[in-house]
Amino acid sequence: MTSNVPQHDPSDGPGFRPPARLWQERNPTWMGQVQDHHYRAAPEHPAGGSHPGPQPALASALRSAALPAPGGRSAGVVLLVAGGGALAFAGLFLVLPYLLANTGLAGFVVGFVASLIPLTAVLLAVFVIDRWEPEPKRLLVFAFIWGAVVSVAATLVIQPVFAMAAAPPPGVDYRTFALTVQAPVVEEFAKSLGLLLLLLLARKHFDGPVDGVVFAFTIAGGFAFTENILYFGSAIAQSSTPGADLAVAFFLRGVMSPFAHAIFTGSTGLILGLAARRWRVGLTLGAFIVGLVPAMILHSTWNSMGQDFLAQYVLVQVPIFLLAAAVIALLRVAESRLTRQRLTEYAAAGWFTPAEVSMLATGRGRRQAVRWAKSFGHGAQMKSFVGSATELAFIRQRILSGRNVAEHQRDEQQQLRRIAADRDALLH
Template sequence: MSMHPFPPADGQPSRPPGPQGPLPGQANPTWMGHVDPQYYRPAPGNAAGPVNAGQGHPLVPPQMRSAAGSTIGTPSPGLLALTIGGGVLAFLSLFLVVPFLLANTGTGGFLVGFVASLVPLSAVLLAVYVIDRWEPEPKRLLLFAFTWGAAVSIAVTLLVQPFFALAFQFADEADFRTYMATIQAPVVEEFAKSLGLLLLLLMARKHFDGPVDGVVFAFTIAGGFAFTENILYFGRAIAESASPASDLAQIFLLRGVMSPFAHAIFTGTTGLIMGFAARRWHSGASVAAFFIGLLPAMFLHNRWNSMGQGFLVEYILVQVPIFVLAIIGIILLRVAENRLTRQRLLEYAAAGWFTPSEVAMLATPGGRRSALNWAGSYNRRPQMKAFVKAATQLAFTRQRILSGRDVQLHQAEERQQLHNILALRAAVAG
């Protein structure tokens, strides 16, 4: 059966770009990913000739066809060090974290708390998947982020918080508890969590190059931290309460249903600010963004922990709007990222690598869904999904080149990705 290589994008014009392609003045379609004109350069041309709308796969060498879906590149020394070092730190942290949890919850409380904590954790990780679906971060980095939050940041908190307890003496225990909840917890916990973000930015900068990446890593770290903290709170409800079932239900409602994203939103503000700093790569700027980003995270954490007798009113009037604003902010980030992806792919289309209708398909959520459904009717959904992801990654590689970051390294990666695009196109077209 003869197949058109890609489905038409509904309602999208198929006008080709101008004879010289997008001009430098068009290189900044959104506020995100601004490109300085001095760094702008045309996309490399397709030596095999422009891709035509009716073409199945243009001049793909056999060895390139077998490369479809392959992983490009090898881990950098920084990424390898981050993975190994993070694993060692997480393992060592367990020797402090696990005994602490067991001492406070008992074995039964620990097991119940562990299972119950999987529910809010699943909600956070689902959000990470949705946000990061089309340009996913390496699994090893997401694993680092999760283990940092679940183990290392907890260990750092346990080691540092006694110094806060000794720094001030309170005659009233209620004042001491208020101090620990509203001052110590926001300062120490947000610092401990965000330290993992700083390591990611400094040692895996290739994969941390924008606000969306910052939010993804921050949500993953915060999800891990909240997971361990929930084990403690849920387990205590079992171990210390005279009516464990009702107390567990009450705490689960508060932490697992009403606020599963609390820590994610706190730390997400730090990740957002650090992500913007990553657009203009500079070590000093990244460290400065780390400290600046801690301020809103600590403030939001403080406001959450400061809610007292008027909890329900403040939750409805303050915390729910903050959550809604977070959702709107993430949607705006994704819209801006889609527009940036479209612009970068249009530049490759001008160089002959894509058709304009393919760009419309690859750079919009609706176009991607239509493409996957269309490919599924020919039993080629996995191949189409790989093609869409590869094109998205290619667009972000070009963004790194145009931002002036490690240009030669990313240009070499760009060449490999372009060859892979041809192979993936062949796999989809059959």
Template sequence: MTSSNPRPGGRAPLPQQANPSWMGQVPDQHYRPAPANFAGQLQAALPPAVPAPRGGRRSTGAGGLVAGGGVLGFFSLFSVLPFVLGNTGIAGFVIGFVASLLPLAAVLLAVRVIDRWEPEPKSLLLFAFVWGAVVSISVTLLIQPYFSLAAGPVSGLDYRTFAVTVQAPVVEEFAKSLGLLLLLLFARRHFDGPVDGVVFAFTIAGGFAFTENILYFGRAIAESSDPGTDLAVVFFLRGVMSPFAHAIFTGTTGLILGLAARRWHNGLSVVAFAVGLIPAMLLHSGWNSMGQDFLAQYIVVQIPIFLLAVLVIVLLRVAERRLTRQRLKEYAAAGWFTAAEVEMVSTPAGRRAALRWARSIGRGPQMKAFLHTATQLAFTRQRILSGRDVPAHQLDEQHLLSDVVGLRAAVVH
């Protein structure tokens, strides 16, 4: 909540609405005004119809992560591809691959919708997909036998029940979420908060489900006396009824890691990783535990979980827009934006109107870059106010403010 009382040490009180939502809470001791713009009056990058009232973030760690992910993905193919082909055969693999593209498209479309406000670098999304589709599968294949030997006898369950309800949830969620932890540790400037955590988690889970679907669909072809019918049944269960199952499981870990990214340093982020695995494993185990009363449990339990996930994502998007508006208002007070520009950047309708106008005069790419950079700036300021890695983020802030000035000029001149 905001406060009108003087802050310790004689500092001015937090401005009204400095904490615009639960997603943008600012510790009182870390608040600082935006740097002033002494360059003079602004010529706003506004379309005439809007009433008045850059480049990417710099991170050497992200580049190394993507390169390392590519190497891991390449070598993981030597374990994953023979395993899948050995279970499906060539014909099953090809048919399974094609059929798996449909549920994958649904997950990636959801990622695109969630990520539209402040898009993540395509290179990191590619890393996330490769991690999910290849590396996490390889990690799963590597760990499963050891986990089974260590935990199977202790569980007291028969092997099939143990494999389905304990082994798969624990090992698979660990393997998928390990990619999330690497993104948080080595590409932290791009891991802004819970929305980014969900985006990366959905992408990793979409990749994992893609490869797993190839295996299941292909095996329905290779091992069945009636492959057409069996493929249709398996596709309906996995591709129609549950294309987002893995995304929701791993999404809970991504959400918790994203919340941790807002405030915590790397050591506590590892703790958040361990905590975030718990709901993912429980959801995964609950899904795998559904038996003869599958349809009833699906309707009573799984559909509400899916609807709750949709609601959480909608609330995250609303909080993201409110955070963008408030942080840009603070830059506007320092002379970097006009009030109308803040409204334009922080509302979907304002962005659409701005892009239509800019495209009509041949400056669509410049306006798109201006909107993207202004949004990056808002989230960079949030990281500064969180008190985490402040000098590095202030350097990012300086670059982004310079980019905003240049992109504004490119739009209006």
């Protein structure tokens, strides 16, 4: 079956103007803005514009091409993971004794187990947010370890220095200053430093606000996990009524505010994700500084709640949480629209059918496709096809942004081959 969509020369470069409908819709969302001079054609399908289908010769050639995954283990990612692991190992020698000194062994064990409950809630949120275009597991592990160990160790090192450099203003006691200024500044800097490293060293996997939120939530979840061990364990070790104090601490931190740190650091991740669309080092560093401001303010606001805690929680913190949820929902909608548009451009070049694009661009369509494929034992192949197509859409977005075009075009070619092989696996 041949396509009735106007075709173009594969050599078309920047400035190429595709069919009118594609040109008008090239910016389907604020997440995917493309400058006119950066727009270029999607590469033609080898079949010469036909819609994809069973092509044994091509499929055989693709299966024999053992290509690495696009954006694989780059030097930056290897450095990031190895360096993060080394820092975490060293940080344990500071964090673990600190926790045990404040909780005791029994308190540490109870705190560790209790802290798994709010951590699970945060990681489930990460899973839901990250389902559309999942981040590499090794980077998520780095993010969690950075939050749980490295950022905590950095906080323990920096806090005394900050205390010597910044004294409380007249009329403010040190405890209030530490809660409302020192902790927000030091902790948010320590957590967000991991985000900055991810953006600088793993750029292919941090190319938008959703990625920023995913990594930020994971780092914050790790930090809150360790902090909860301290609070829950201290309620056991330093109280004459450990059961009651543990219940209060768990209700306040595990039930009422499991996402507090995630929302604080998430604001930094969102801003860094927006800056990632430009890929300029100066802009990235500026976004890091700017992104710390709302995180520190939100953190300070939370720590400032006192006797009227319940009223402030209902009137301030709950609306902030709902706003964060709404922003995440909008980001997911934007991802879906961007995926549809970029895959539509590949469909015009013969790589997908319109029905496939419709299926790949909605969560419902994907779920139905996987269920259908599972009915004849090809669920894994369909999941691979869906994941490959989604990654392809985001690779094209990177190409159209005008940054590192040649490198991303190589990734594009590898991903197109993988998609053709995935389709062939589904047909056999």
